[in-house]
Amino acid sequence: MIWEIPKRSGQSQFFHKKAVFFLSLLIALYSYSLLWAADCPQPRFTENAPPEIYNMVNPLPPTMENILAGKALYEDKAKPMACKLCHGMKGDGRGGMSMGVHPQPRNFTCEKTINDVPDGQLFWVISIGSPDTGMPAYEELKDEEIWKLILYIRKLAQFKITEFQQGILSNDILGMR
Numbered sequence: 001m002i003w004e005i006p007k008r009s010g011q012s013q014f015f016h017k018k019a020v021f022f023l024s025l026l027i028a029l030y031s032y033s034l035l036w037a038a039d040c041p042q043p044r045f046t047e048n049a050p051p052e053i054y055n056m057v058n059p060l061p062p063t064m065e066n067i068l069a070g071k072a073l074y075e076d077k078a079k080p081m082a083c084k085l086c087h088g089m090k091g092d093g094r095g096g097m098s099m100g101v102h103p104q105p106r107n108f109t110c111e112k113t114i115n116d117v118p119d120g121q122l123f124w125v126i127s128i129g130s131p132d133t134g135m136p137a138y139e140e141l142k143d144e145e146i147w148k149l150i151l152y153i154r155k156l157a158q159f160k161i162t163e164f165q166q167g168i169l170s171n172d173i174l175g176m177r
């Protein structure tokens with residue numbers, strides 16, 4: 001019977017080590033996700049557009065066609081570079097080019113921040129950029145294209161992140177369900 005004791009304690013030590021390992025792994029993953037989580041509300045120091053532009057309202061209706069055109073520009077077509085590179089595919093401001101960028105690209109998924117920013121302000125920053133930040137001017141975009149981008153940006157705040165994760169973000173969700 002005596003030989004059973006060291007065996008048992010040896011085994012429990014093994015489980016103990018395993019538990020410590022998994023616990024550390026969980027803590028590491030959690031801290032990483034906190035570090036990488038997008039700020040919300042996100043501090044915003046962007047200069048305001050002149051009043052006549054600031055107060056402009058998007059003239060285009062949020063039809064599926066317009067929103068999808070905005071999505072195509074956001075993800076791929078906008079020149080000099082697609083918005084998703086900085087603002088992220090999900091719009092959380094964590095695109096591949098956002099690392100180490102200060103200030104951070106706007107987090108469009110954060111309703112608390114973006115809902116307070118009027119259409120005209122978004123229009124102004126997209127067309128002329130935000131001086132001394134990474135936000136470039138999109139001088140080649142037509143007004144209509146910018147308004148379509150804004151329709152899409154507004155939609156990003158309404159999407160559920162899990163819908164992206166599950167890969168079910170489809171035209172159904174983009175539609176006005």
Ligand code: HEC
Pocket residue numbers: 044045046047073074078081082083084085086087097101102103104105106117121122123125126130133134135136138149
């Ligand atoms: C190279 C990185 C980069 C790219 C590409 C980029 N942005 Fe930005 N964007 C930023 C940064 C950084 C900010 C934050 C600027 C600030 O705080 O003033 C920003 C801010 C914004 C804002 C916030 C305006 C406000 O007043 O709060 C809007 C809207 C915006 N970007 C739209 C776009 C759109 C649309 C595109 C693509 C057509 C795009 N951005 C492409 C980096 C980028």
